[in-house]
Amino acid sequence: MTTLIASRPRSRPAHPPGATYCAYTPDGTRLVTVGSNNTTRLYKTGYEGEPTNIDDCQEQNLALATSNNYFVAGSEDGTVSLYSLDTNAFDRFLLRTSLPVRDVAISPDHQWCAVASDELTVRLVGVHDNTQLRTLKEHGKPTKHLTFDPKGSLLALSCTDGVIYIYSLTAEHPELIRKVDGVIGRLETESEASSRAVWHPDGRAFAAPTPTRDIQVISKNDWEKQRVFKSGHDGDITALSWSPNGALLASAGKDKKLLIWSTKDQSVIARYEYPNVTDICWHPTKNLASFTTSDGELYISPDFVPEQFASLLRLPKQPAPFIHDPLTELSNNTRRLEVSGPKPDARPRRDSVDADLDDLLDENYGDDDDFVVDDDGAGYTLNAGRKRPAEDDAIYESHTAKRGNFVQPQHHPSFQPGSTPWRGNRKYLCLNLIGFVWTVDQDSHNTVTVEFYDHEFHRDFHFTDTFLYDKACLNDKGSLFSCPPKEDGSPAVVFYRPHETWTQRNDWRIQLPKGEAVLAMSLSDSYITVTTTGNYVRIYTLFGIPVRVYRPKSTPMVTCASWRDYVLTMGNGPVGADGMSRLLYTIENIKRDEVCQNEDTVALPEGATVKSVFFSDNGDPCIYDSTGTLLTLLHWRRPSRAVWVPLLDTRLLPRLASGRKKESYFPIAVADHKFHCIILKGGDQYPYFPRPLLSEFDFAVPLTSAKPKKQSKKKKTRSGDDSMDVDGEDEEDNDFSASEADDSDSENNADPLTTKESLPLTQSFLLSSLRAAQLSDMLESSRSTASQRAALARLELDIDKTLLQLLAIECREGEDRGMRALEVVKLMKDRTGRMIEAAGKVAERYGRRILGEKIREVGERRVAGEDESEGEEEEDPFA
Numbered sequence: 001m002t003t004l005i006a007s008r009p010r011s012r013p014a015h016p017p018g019a020t021y022c023a024y025t026p027d028g029t030r031l032v033t034v035g036s037n038n039t040t041r042l043y044k045t046g047y048e049g050e051p052t053n054i055d056d057c058q059e060q061n062l063a064l065a066t067s068n069n070y071f072v073a074g075s076e077d078g079t080v081s082l083y084s085l086d087t088n089a090f091d092r093f094l095l096r097t098s099l100p101v102r103d104v105a106i107s108p109d110h111q112w113c114a115v116a117s118d119e120l121t122v123r124l125v126g127v128h129d130n131t132q133l134r135t136l137k138e139h140g141k142p143t144k145h146l147t148f149d150p151k152g153s154l155l156a157l158s159c160t161d162g163v164i165y166i167y168s169l170t171a172e173h174p175e176l177i178r179k180v181d182g183v184i185g186r187l188e189t190e191s192e193a194s195s196r197a198v199w200h201p202d203g204r205a206f207a208a209p210t211p212t213r214d215i216q217v218i219s220k221n222d223w224e225k226q227r228v229f230k231s232g233h234d235g236d237i238t239a240l241s242w243s244p245n246g247a248l249l250a251s252a253g254k255d256k257k258l259l260i261w262s263t264k265d266q267s268v269i270a271r272y273e274y275p276n277v278t279d280i281c282w283h284p285t286k287n288l289a290s291f292t293t294s295d296g297e298l299y300i301s302p303d304f305v306p307e308q309f310a311s312l313l314r315l316p317k318q319p320a321p322f323i324h325d326p327l328t329e330l331s332n333n334t335r336r337l338e339v340s341g342p343k344p345d346a347r348p349r350r351d352s353v354d355a356d357l358d359d360l361l362d363e364n365y366g367d368d369d370d371f372v373v374d375d376d377g378a379g380y381t382l383n384a385g386r387k388r389p390a391e392d393d394a395i396y397e398s399h400t401a402k403r404g405n406f407v408q409p410q411h412h413p414s415f416q417p418g419s420t421p422w423r424g425n426r427k428y429l430c431l432n433l434i435g436f437v438w439t440v441d442q443d444s445h446n447t448v449t450v451e452f453y454d455h456e457f458h459r460d461f462h463f464t465d466t467f468l469y470d471k472a473c474l475n476d477k478g479s480l481f482s483c484p485p486k487e488d489g490s491p492a493v494v495f496y497r498p499h500e501t502w503t504q505r506n507d508w509r510i511q512l513p514k515g516e517a518v519l520a521m522s523l524s525d526s527y528i529t530v531t532t533t534g535n536y537v538r539i540y541t542l543f544g545i546p547v548r549v550y551r552p553k554s555t556p557m558v559t560c561a562s563w564r565d566y567v568l569t570m571g572n573g574p575v576g577a578d579g580m581s582r583l584l585y586t587i588e589n590i591k592r593d594e595v596c597q598n599e600d601t602v603a604l605p606e607g608a609t610v611k612s613v614f615f616s617d618n619g620d621p622c623i624y625d626s627t628g629t630l631l632t633l634l635h636w637r638r639p640s641r642a643v644w645v646p647l648l649d650t651r652l653l654p655r656l657a658s659g660r661k662k663e664s665y666f667p668i669a670v671a672d673h674k675f676h677c678i679i680l681k682g683g684d685q686y687p688y689f690p691r692p693l694l695s696e697f698d699f700a701v702p703l704t705s706a707k708p709k710k711q712s713k714k715k716k717t718r719s720g721d722d723s724m725d726v727d728g729e730d731e732e733d734n735d736f737s738a739s740e741a742d743d744s745d746s747e748n749n750a751d752p753l754t755t756k757e758s759l760p761l762t763q764s765f766l767l768s769s770l771r772a773a774q775l776s777d778m779l780e781s782s783r784s785t786a787s788q789r790a791a792l793a794r795l796e797l798d799i800d801k802t803l804l805q806l807l808a809i810e811c812r813e814g815e816d817r818g819m820r821a822l823e824v825v826k827l828m829k830d831r832t833g834r835m836i837e838a839a840g841k842v843a844e845r846y847g848r849r850i851l852g853e854k855i856r857e858v859g860e861r862r863v864a865g866e867d868e869s870e871g872e873e874e875e876d877p878f879a
Contacts, residue, residue, distance in 0.1 A: 008272070009299050009300060009301040009302070010299075011297040011298070011299055012297065012298045012299070012300065013296060013297060013298075014033045014035060014041050014051075014292065014296055014297065014298040015033065015034075015035025015036055015037050015039070015041075015296040016035065016036050016037050016296050017036070017294065017295050017296050018035055018036030018060070018294065018296060019035070019036065019062060019278055019294055020033060020034070020035040020036070020278055020279070020292035020293065020294065020295075020296050020297070020298070021033065021034055021035070021061070021062075021063065021064045021278065021279045021292060022064070022279050022281050022290050022291070022292045022298060023064050023065065023066045023071070023279075023281050024045075024066065024281050024282070024283055024284060024290070025066045025067065025068050025071075025085070026066070026067060026068055026284060027068050027284070028045055028283050028284040028285055028286070029044070029045055029068075030042050030043065030044055030045060030085065031043040031044075031045065031281075031290055031300070032064060032066055032071050033064075033292060033298055034057075034061035034064045034073050035061060035292075035296055036059065036060050036061075036296070037059060038055065038056060038057045038058065038059045039053050039054065039055050039057060040053070040054040040057050040061075040073065040083065041053055041054075041298075042054065042085075042088060043298075043300070045283065045286075045288075052088055054083060054088055054089060054090065056090070057073070057081065057083075057090065058073070058075035058077060058079050058081055059075065059076070059077075060075055060076035060077070061073045061074065061075045061076075062074055062075065062076055062100065062101060062102055062103075063101055063102060063103045063104040063116075064104070065104045065105050065106040065113065066106070067106055067110045068085070069084070069085055069086060070082055070083060070084050070085055070091065070127075071083050071085065072094065072104050072106060072113050072127075073104070074101030074102070074103070074104045074115060074117075075100075075101060076100040076101070077100070078096055078097040078098055078099060078100060078101060078117065079093055079095075079096050079097075079101070080093065080094040080095040080096070080097075080101060080104060080113065080115050080125070081093055081094070082094050082127070092130075094113055094115075094125050094127070094130050095113075095115055095123060095125045095130065097115065097117040097119055097123070098117075098119060099117050099118035099119050100117060100118050100189075101115060101116070101117045102116050102117055102118065102142075102143065102144055102145070102189050103115075103116040103143070103144065103145050103146050104116070105146050105147055105148050105155075106127070106148075107148050107152045107169075108148060108150060108151065108152040109152055110127060111126065111127055111128070112124050112125070112126060112127060112152075113125050113126075113127050114146050114148065114155055116142075116143035116144070116145070116146045116157070117142075117143075118142050118189055119142065120137065120139075120140055120141065120142060121135050121136060121137040122135070122136040122137075122139075122143050122146060122155075122157060123135060123136075124136065124155075124169075124174065134173070134174055136155070136157070136167055136174050136176075138165070138167075138176040139157055139159050139163075139165040139176070141159040141160050141161045141163075142159065142160045142189050143157045143158065143159050143160075143189075144158050144159065144160060144187060144188075144189045144191075144195055144196075145157075145158040145194070145195060145196035145197065146158070147196065147197055147198060147199055147206070148199070149199045149203050149206075149220070150199060150201060150202070150203040151203055152169065153168065153169055153170050154166055154167065154168060154169065154220070155167045155169055155174070156197040156199070156206060158184055158195040158196055158197055158208070160186060160187060160188060160189060161186060162181070162184055162185050162186040162187075162195075163179050163180065163181050163184075164179070164180040164181075164183060164184060164197050164208065164218075165178075165179055165180075166178040166179075166180065166223075177683075178223050180197075180218060180223050183208050183210060183216050183218060183225070184197075184208050184209065184210065184211075185210070185211035192236070192238055192254070192278070192294070193209070193236035193237065193238060193254070194209055194236075194237055194238050194239060194240060195208065195209060196208065196209070196240060197218075198240045198241065198242060199242075200217075200242055200246050200320040201242055201243075201244060201245060201246040201317055202246055202317055202318070202319055202320050203220070204219060204220050204221070204319070204320050204322075205217050205218060205219045205220055205226060205320035205321075205322070206218055206220070207229070207240060207242070207249065208240075209236070209237035209240060209251075212230075213232075213233045213234065213235065213236060213237060213253065214228050214229060214230040214231075214232075214233075215228065215229035215230075215232075215237065215240065215249070215251060215261075216228050217229075217320060217321050217322075219320070219322060219424070221326075222423040222424070222688070224423045224424030224426075225424050225425075226320070226321060226322045226323050226424065227266055227321035227322065227323060228266065229249060229251070229261050229266045230266070232251065232257070232259050232261070232268055233251065233253035233255050233257055233259070234253070234255040234257075235253045235254030235255035235256075235257075236253060236254045237251055237252070237253045238252050238253055238254060238276075238277055238278060239251065239252040239277050239278060239279050239280045239291065240252075240280070241280040241281060241282060241289075242263075242282075243282050243312075243313060244282055244283075244284050244285070244313075245313065245315055245316065245317050245318055246263060246317055246318045246319070246320065247262070247263050247264070247312040247313065247315050247318040248260055248261065248262065248263060248269075248305065248309075248312055248313065249261040249263055250280045250282070250289065250291075250304075251280075252274065252277035252280060252291065253277075256273055256274060256275040257271060257272070257273065257274075258271070258272035258273070258274045258277055258280070258291065259271055259272075260304070260305060260309075262309070262312070263318060263320075263321050264318070264321070266321060269305075269306065269309045270305060270306050270309070274291070274293065274299070275293065276293040276294040276295055277291050277292070277293050278292055278293060278294050279291060279292045282304075286302075287302070287303055287304055287305050287310050287313055288300070288301065288302050288303075288304060289301050289304035323422065323424060323425050323441055324421075324422035324425075324427075324441070326421065326422075409572075409575040409579060409580075409581055410575075410579050410580045410581065411556055411572045411581050412558050412572055412580075412581055412583055412609060412610070413558070413609075414519040414520055414531075414556065414557060414558050414559060415520065415558070415559055415610075415611075416429075416471045416520050416521070416559070417520070417522075417559060417561060417612045417613050417614055418430050418431045418432050418473075418612065418614075418668070419431070419471065419472070420686040420687065420688075421686060422441075423686070423688055425440055425441035425442075426438065426439070426440055426441075426688075426689055427439055427441075427470070428686075428687065429448070429469065429470070429471060429472035429481070430472040430473055430474045431666075431668055431678070431687070432474060432475075432614075432668060432669055433453070433668060433669045433671055433676060433694075434452060434453065434474050434475055434476060435450065435451050435452035435453055435458075435474055436450075436451055436474075436691060437449070437450050437451075437472040437474055437479065438689075438691075439465065439469065439470075445464055445465060445466050445468070446464075446465040446466075446468050446469065447462060447463075447464060447465065448462060448463055448465045448469060448472075448481070449461075449462040450462065450474065450479055457476070458476075458499055467481075467483040467493055467495070468483050468484075469481040469482060469483045469495070470482070470483060470484060471518055471520070471521060473521060473522060473523035474523070475523050475524070475525070476499070476525075477498060477499060477523075477525060477542065478496055478497055478498040478499050478523070478542065479496075479497050479499070479523075480494070480495070480496050480497075480521060480523045480528060481494070481495040481496075481497075482494045482495070482518040482521055482530070483495075484517045484518070485512075485514070485515060485516070485517055489514065491511045491512050491513065491514050491515075491516070492511070492512040492516060492517050492518055492532075493509050493510070493511055493512070494509065494510045494512065494518065494521070494528070494530055494540075495507065495508075495509045496508055496509075496528065496542065496543075496544065498542070506543070508543065508544040510540070510544055512530075512532060512534075512538075513534065515534075516532045516533055516534040516536070517532060517533045518530055518531070518532055518533075519531045519532060519533060519556075519557050519558075519559070520557070520558070520559040520560050521560065522560045522561050522562040522567070523562065524562035524563055524564055524565075524566075524567075525564055526541070526542070526564055526565050526590075526591070527539055527540065527541060527542070527547070527562060527565070527567065527590055528540040528541070528542065529560050529562050529567050529569070530560075531557040531559070531560050531569060532557075533556075535551050535552070535555045535556065535557065536549055536550070536551055537549070537550055537551075537552055537557070537560070537567075537569055539567065539590060547590065548590065552569055552571055552586065553571075553584075553586075553599055554569075554570070554571030554572060554573045554583075554584040554585075554586070554599060555571050555572065556571065556572055557569065557570070557571045557572075558570045558571050558572060558583065558610070559610070559613050560613075561613045561614050561615055561621070562615070563615035563619045564619065565589050565590050565591040565592070566587060566588070566589055566590075566596070566615070566619070567587070567588055567590055568585055568586070568587045568613065568615075568621055569585065569586050570583055570584070570585045570586075570602065570610070570613060571583070571584060571585075572584075573599070573601070578606065578607075580607075582601055582602075583601070583602035583604060583610065584599045584600065584601055584602065585597065585599075585600055585601075585602055585621075586598055586599055586600070587621065587636055587642075595639070596636055596637050596638075596639065596642075597636055597639065597640075597642050598639070600640075600642055602623065602644070603631065603644035604625055605625075605627060608625045608626045608627050609625065609626045610623050610624075610625055610626075611624045611625060611626055611667060612624045612667040614667075614669060614670070616632065616669070616670035616671065617669070617670065617671040617672065618774065618775075618778075619778070620632050620633060620636070620670075620774050621633040621636060622647075622670050623644075624667035627649075627651070628649065628650035628651050628664065628665065629646055629648070629649045629650070629651075629702075630646070630647045630648040630649075630650075630667070630670070630675050630699075631644045631645060631646050631647060632644070632645055632647050632670070632770070632774075633645075634770065634773055634774065634777075635773070635777060636777075637777050637778070637780075637781045638777070645701075645770060646701060646702055647670070647675065647699045647700075647701065647767075647770075648675050648697060648699050648700055648701075648702075649700075649702040650664075650665050650697075652700070652702055652705060653697065653700075662681075662682055662683070663679055663680060663681050663682070664679075664680045664684070664685065665677040665678070665679060665680065665695075666678040666680055666685075666686060666687050668694060673698075673699060673767070673771070674696040674697060674698055674699070675696065675697045675698075675699065676694055676695070676696050677694070677695055677696075677697070678692050678693075678694060678695065679692070679695050699763075699767050700763055701763060701766045701767065703759070703762065703763070704759070757809060758806060758809050761802050761805050761806050761809070762806070764798075764802045765799060765802045765803060765806070765827075768795055768798050768799045768802065769799055771795055772792060772795040772796055772799065772829075775788070775791065775792050775795065776792060779792065796829035796830070797829075797830075799827075799828070799829055800828045800829055800830050800835040803824050803825070803827055803828050803839075804835070804838060804839060804842060806824050807821055807824045807825060807839055807842050807843075808842050808846075810824060811842060811843055811845075811846035811848050811851070812846060815848065818848065818850065818851045818854075821843070821848070821851055822851065822854050822855065822858070825839045825855050825858055826858060831862060831863075832863075833859050833862065833863045836855060836856075836858060836859030836862060837859065839855050840852050840855045840856055840859070843855055
């Protein structure tokens with residue numbers, strides 16, 4: 001955009017020379033200014049006469065914040081004063097500090113006032129009751145600026161050490177949740193330069209001046225750097241302010257420039273020449289802004305934005321300038337119901353991306369004037385009792401929804417297994433046990449890097465990506481990439497790069513039909529599977545030959561996974577009573593053209609979602625859901641026999657038993673009978689750079705809750721994964737073992753198979769039985785080898801050995817455990833009678849004569865080939 005030199009408004013002498021500050025009331029009716037003298041001035045919006053003065057105020061006021069009924073000023077003598085706008089007079093002192101006050105801010109609900117001074121703490125004082133006081137002291141440095149986010153749940157402190165401290169105010173005691181370093185510079189509290197973090201009106205990001213005289217945007221969700229307003233100022237920035245709808249940004253600097261930036265493309269659309277500007281404020285609704293200078297002058301600038309750009313102020317609330325805005329990367333699964341007939345109050349479509357997003361996010365589709373409105377609170381509408389809007393409700397133009405989401409099903413969003421969202425300009429495209437693929441946004445292009453764990457077989461490589469790939473898969477044979485369709489009409493592209501071939505390596509690319517985008521894709525040793533927004537599943541060989549294209553029954557598609565000749569696809573099925581779509585999956589063998597499971601249900605608890613889908617190293621499907629549970633599919637090669645079996649519930653891990661550690665897990669793979677993942681600390685949901693180390697956990701079928709062990713005065717040295725954190729920190733106080741937690745009393749009252757001694761054996765029995773069942777299914781459906789049959793025999797032998805140990809525990813516990821002990825014997829896999837004979841010897845060792853006789857009877861029937869339940873049926877008098 002072309003920069004313009006706007007007309008110059010006249011100056012108004014408001015205060016003597018010195019720092020001067022201004023602020024509009026939220027309703028825009030009045031403008032308040034404070035300065036170095038003991039007079040406060042109130043200007044009525046649109047009135048050209050003399051302002052109203054409030055005399056006998058504190059001198060050297062350095063901070064100002066307003067509401068519709070009052071305003072608060074902080075002075076150099078350490079007092080924070082509250083003035084009434086109803087009486088235009090001093091009301092009372094809110095707070096006194098021992099050092100000069102540097103900044104004040106009023107919370108969006110007008111209940112709290114935050115006060116920053118040269119002291120090392122920040123105070124939160126109740127506006128209506130100043131005995132309510134909260135102290136923020138974890139930053140430990142003087143605070144120069146502070147700002148509430150638009151919801152009032154966060155408070156950003158710009159401190160003199162060059163760090164922005166983010167406090168959460170949702171709990172009773174404010175909690176420091178983030179330190180944002182490397183953005184603002186080190187400034188003294190009395191410096192004229194600004195380091196203020198100014199929240200964007202949509203609440204998802206804030207902007208702050210940098211030492212390089214640029215303006216950096218930081219996102220709230222991941223605290224990463226986003227877009228930059230650069231090359232505008234030649235001097236330190238002294239003031240910064242967003243327009244009410246977030247479409248524009250005004251900044252002033254020591255270079256005598258006052259600039260208006262376009263948020264959408266970070267370009268300067270207007271330029272003023274004013275020296276010594278200390279504060280800028282926008283009128284809430286009009287094309288009007290005011291700013292003050294250190295000369296004590298006030299400038300009220302009507303038509304602050306030039307006429308050709310004034311329409312930007314009339315737009316609805318605009319999104320913050322992200323490099324990759326999550327709102328523009330909307331799920332392609334959204335279905336909107338078609339409404340017959342035109343809407344009488346339909347909004348005209350604007351030729352912009354923002355207009356498309358408005359339409360997608362508009363909840364007020366399909367409104368009919370004769371539709372029932374829940375005006376009496378009887379519950380006709382969904383979410384009618386919601387007290388506050390959702391996270392991003394106010395980002396775009398809001399409408400009163402009569403039906404809400406009642407007629408719109410809630411679909412599971414699509415996802416690419418092993419990938420992460422954009423954080424700043426970086427994104428993991430793929431994370432697995434082979435290696436990882438990540439990309440960096442360089443504005444005009446991306447840079448893709450592929451790294452392997454085993455460098456003896458493959459070498460790392462990177463390349464310049466002009467296609468802007470956003471999905472990737474990686475295995476031993478090659479790497480697969482895909483990019484979305486472009487705005488210029490270029491179609492989506494699938495790109496495969498083999499690692500090595502016995503001929504000259506031949507990369508290939510395939511273009512999808514125009515307008516069709518990739519939702520998810522998978523790569524096996526035999527096939528490439530691509531699911532698209534056109535509700536198609538496209539399957540190719542590793543050299544780009546299409547072998548199958550079909551439309552699945554469950555749409556919209558969610559994700560896919562593959563292993564050798566098997567392909568698993570997952571999509572949204574029928575809508576349940578809660579309005580959520582049921583996830584359905586299909587598994588088929590492409591080479592044999594066989595369907596193993598057809599549109600079967602994914603077992604998920606209510607409200608849970610699938611986080612990842614993959615095949616284990618043995619070729620069994622696995623899912624990891626949002627509850628932190630890892631499940632595998634048993635008997636999936638037999639139609640209508642598949643069942644989801646839990647392998648691990650991470651919420652029951654001993655390391656989380658104390659409740660003092662907060663962490664989650666990003667799934668990577670199931671291999672070597674272990675769960676491989678990345679541990680995420682705190683509230684992180686995805687791994688970030690530098691790449692964290694992989695961790696592994698043994699399987700543990702959820703049988704009983706983990707309990708923290710009793711604290712011991714004498715510390716013990718332990719080995720294993722849980723004794724040391726990923727970062728090398730000792731976990732002695734936080735890591736507990738459930739097996740050590742049970743005392744003698746609890747063991748006597750607990751389930752005999754889940755006590756301290758028997759629990760590991762019970763886990764071993766369940767997991768070995770699961771492995772044996774999966775291996776048996778595989779041998780039945782394929783050509784088995786001698787080594788595979790031997791592996792199954794060893795597994796069955798291990799199961800019987802485990803049952804023998806459980807039998808010994810039952811026999812030792814007493815005669816009343818006899819029936820349970822006999823059940824243990826019946827679970828044995830051996831048909832030769834040797835293990836039954838060994839079980840009889842165990843019973844004799846503990847003097848269990850009757851049990852020994854029962855065991856011999858079981859052995860005789862088993863050797864004879866009789867069903868163990870036949871004798872019971874013959875003795876049944878009702879048979």
